[in-house]
Amino acid sequence: MDIGFLVYPRLTPLDLVGPWEVLSRVSDASVHLVWTRPGPVQAEREIEIRATTSFADAPPLDMLLVPGGSGQLSLMRHAIVMDYIRGCARTSDWVCSVCTGALLLAQAGVLRGRRSTTHWLARETLAGFSVRVSNDRYVIDGKFATSAGVTAGIDLALELVRRTRGDEAAQQIQLQIEYDPRPPFDAGSPEKAPSEVVARARARARRFR
Amino acid sequence: MDIGFLVYPRLTPLDLVGPWEVLSRVSDASVHLVWTRPGPVQAEREIEIRATTSFADAPPLDMLLVPGGSGQLSLMRHAIVMDYIRGCARTSDWVCSVCTGALLLAQAGVLRGRRSTTHWLARETLAGFSVRVSNDRYVIDGKFATSAGVTAGIDLALELVRRTRGDEAAQQIQLQIEYDPRPPFDAGSPEKAPSEVVARARARARRFR
Numbered sequence: 001m002d003i004g005f006l007v008y009p010r011l012t013p014l015d016l017v018g019p020w021e022v023l024s025r026v027s028d029a030s031v032h033l034v035w036t037r038p039g040p041v042q043a044e045r046e047i048e049i050r051a052t053t054s055f056a057d058a059p060p061l062d063m064l065l066v067p068g069g070s071g072q073l074s075l076m077r078h079a080i081v082m083d084y085i086r087g088c089a090r091t092s093d094w095v096c097s098v099c100t101g102a103l104l105l106a107q108a109g110v111l112r113g114r115r116s117t118t119h120w121l122a123r124e125t126l127a128g129f130s131v132r133v134s135n136d137r138y139v140i141d142g143k144f145a146t147s148a149g150v151t152a153g154i155d156l157a158l159e160l161v162r163r164t165r166g167d168e169a170a171q172q173i174q175l176q177i178e179y180d181p182r183p184p185f186d187a188g189s190p191e192k193a194p195s196e197v198v199a200r201a202r203a204r205a206r207r208f209r
Numbered sequence: 210m211d212i213g214f215l216v217y218p219r220l221t222p223l224d225l226v227g228p229w230e231v232l233s234r235v236s237d238a239s240v241h242l243v244w245t246r247p248g249p250v251q252a253e254r255e256i257e258i259r260a261t262t263s264f265a266d267a268p269p270l271d272m273l274l275v276p277g278g279s280g281q282l283s284l285m286r287h288a289i290v291m292d293y294i295r296g297c298a299r300t301s302d303w304v305c306s307v308c309t310g311a312l313l314l315a316q317a318g319v320l321r322g323r324r325s326t327t328h329w330l331a332r333e334t335l336a337g338f339s340v341r342v343s344n345d346r347y348v349i350d351g352k353f354a355t356s357a358g359v360t361a362g363i364d365l366a367l368e369l370v371r372r373t374r375g376d377e378a379a380q381q382i383q384l385q386i387e388y389d390p391r392p393p394f395d396a397g398s399p400e401k402a403p404s405e406v407v408a409r410a411r412a413r414a415r416r417f418r
Binding site for chain 1: 221222223226227229230233240241242249254255256257258259261308327328329340346357358359360361363364366368371376377380381383384385386387388389390391392393394395396397398399400403405406407409410
């Protein structure tokens with residue numbers, strides 16, 4: 001199973017590394033970190049991740065996964081990226097996104113009319129692309145699998161292992177990465193977080209836009 | 210707040226990137242990825258992460274975080290790493306580990322007599338260092354904060370934000386990374402996973418040892 005992760009400048013590292021840690025543990029997975037060229041790519045803040053191959057040299061993918069991040073905006077008109085996503089949507093079994101990566105899939109036109117999700121702060125924007133936006137943690141509609149913000153990519157990746165390799169493979173990996181979450185607060189969604197925390201997050205997002 | 214993450218060959222990427230994604234969002238955090246020299250370091254499988262500074266050039270840290278990974282074993286007799294950990298244990302406010310990173314702290318001698326935890330498959334080994342091993346998701350004993358395997362680092366990092374910057378700062382970051390976990394199975398600990406999945410994980414770990 002050839003799995004490609006789109007790597008690009010200012011991606012959110014956990015959007016990529018969360019699902020990568022799950023999917024790269026599938027016994028027959030061959031993982032590719034794909035960008036315009038192999039070599040280092042500066043993600044958000046201090047993290048630099050190395051692309052292992054180029055769009056031209058990557059093998060045909062069984063699964064493409066597109067992470068989100070502040071760099072997503074400047075990719076929206078990147079013709080090579082858009083063509084690559086459209087190509088995968090034609091030939092791959094799975095086309096997936098984490099967080100605002102869904103906006104790249106939407107901009108490429110492949111989510112039109114589909115049920116999908118994204119980071120809670122980007123749901124309205126995603127709806128503007130004729131996408132049926134859901135508040136679920138992850139959504140699977142045909143070959144398109146999208147997750148909510150950042151950490152939701154871990155949940156989606158386990159679901160993808162379940163669907164492609166079965167329950168036991170997914171449970172095995174969940175146990176290896178000891179994914180038995182117990183955050184000190186229950187503030188991980190706008191429905192659950194204190195209202196002043198949500199308001200401040202919205203204000204912060206407006207400032208960055 | 211100067212926060213340093215130990216970067217080393219064959220670390221488990223999510224051990225580092227999970228807590229990094231939380232702690233690097235603290236508004237006054239200055240984050241350093243520390244190794245013997247700045248430059249690329251080959252983590253497990255395809256991921257390469259760039260160290261931003263050397264032990265010699267890193268500023269005095271307020272917090273050190275040591276991730277786990279298969280490369281941890283070959284660091285156990287690495288005098289510079291051991292000295293660095295001991296130095297931080299003297300001068301930093303917090304000395305933390307994720308997963309088998311606790312074995313590096315234990316080997317450096319700083320966890321002796323302390324309550325600590327590690328990846329469930331490494332608990333027996335950790336107990337051999339005169340450490341009081343706990344099955345908790347994360348444990349804080351004085352300035353020493355240790356977490357269970359891989360994804361537990363995210364929970365610990367949120368707790369560290371809570372303790373150093375308050376409830377609202379931790380909730381704000383939890384909401385930003387939409388950490389409202391919903392894995393498709395409840396198989397993330399040896400107490401919860403089906404017994405045959407646990408047995409297979411134990412067998413697999415023996416084979417790698």
